Amino acid sequence: MSSVNEVPPARPDDVLAAVDRTPYGAVLRDESRRRQMIYEAMLAGPDPIGREIGQQLLDGSVTPRGLLAVTDYQEYFSRARTDAERLDLDDLAASAAALADDQQLTGDLDQDAAAGADDEPPAPDEPERPEDPPR
DSSP states (O other), X not given: OOOTTOXXXXXXXXXXXXXXXXXTHHHHHOHHHHHHHHHHHHHTSSOHHHHHHHHHHHHTSSXXXXXXXXXXXXXXXXXXXXXXXXXXXXXXXXXXXXXXXXXXOOSOHHHHHHHHHHOSOOOTTSOOOOOOOOO
């Protein structure tokens, strides 16, 4: 028996809608930018097969559809599917909703990532870094 106050579990569409409301929604709707980001993430990943696939996709020597015909990659895709099925959609939706509420984000992934690295306060025993002198 379900409780009246029980929140229904998130669906993939819920997660995508939440991400779309973040400043990054426009970036992710840009198919060529989104694909490039995915390929670069694969290229930087820990799995050598994933890096190989990412390189081939990035340099255009294979298409995403063409990868499905490569029998040597079937195990990689099987593992990736299993990993995707284990994702906690409720957690992803909550994270995306929190991003949508973050007023400091600009929507520029590179700029926000760089700014995020500088947002950490210095350690208590570490002096603050002086501003770079004007040139």
